[in-house]
Amino acid sequence: MDTNSIDQPKITETINFHGHWCPGLAIGIRAAEWALKEMGKSPDEEIVAVVETDMCGVDAIQSLVGCTFGKGNMIHKDYGKNAFTFYRRRDGKAMRLVLRSDIYGNTGPVLEKLHHKMQTEGLNQEEEKLWKETRSNLSKRIMESELTEVFEFKTPENLVPKKARILASLTCASCSEPVMETRTRRLNDQIFCIPCFEKVESR
Ligand SMILES: [Zn+2]
Ligand SMILES: [Zn+2]
DSSP, X not given: OOTTSOOHHHHHHHHHHXXXXXXXXXXXXXXXXXXHHHTOOOSSSSEEEEESOOSTHHHHHHHHHOOOTTTTXXXXXXXXXXXXXXXXXXXXXXXXXXXXXXXXXXXXXXXXXXXXXXXXXXXXXXXXXXXXXXXXXXXXXXXXXXXXXXXXXXXXXXOOOOOOOOOOEEEOTTTOOEEEGGGOEEETTEEEOHHHHHHHHTO
């Protein structure tokens, strides 16, 4: 592990938070490492993370950087990319970290093949062992590489997202549950929550 890394107790805490050790979490830890070094930790909403995946790595960012869904300073864009953008409100500093595909090295094709077999016929004992070893090697590689070998650093196209606001609630005309105004749908002058709107609309 290189000298700038997050210390071992913090990594252990993050693994416990996530539930297991995996390459995805390692990716998140490295992104968090960059954010902590370049942006600082976020006890309030000072640092905002926009994550383009909802996979393992996001847990490391929540645990280590303090960007969480609950506080509203972690925003999920469902783009299916291993990309993490960090913004600092005070000076508008911003950077988008995109996982480099070559970080997989020769583990990429091996994992792809095994994953396919796992989904179809299942793995035998030997393949199971290879799967675990390859993933463990990949995690190690992600942890031990220079940050510039793990990520491409790009200037984000968008400005820092607006602060989390407390929004007015409206009442759904169908289920009568209160629902955040920005999530309501209108149909024939009535206000619906999204699930009710989808039911009404499909009738
Ligand atoms: Zn995981
Ligand atoms: Zn409803």
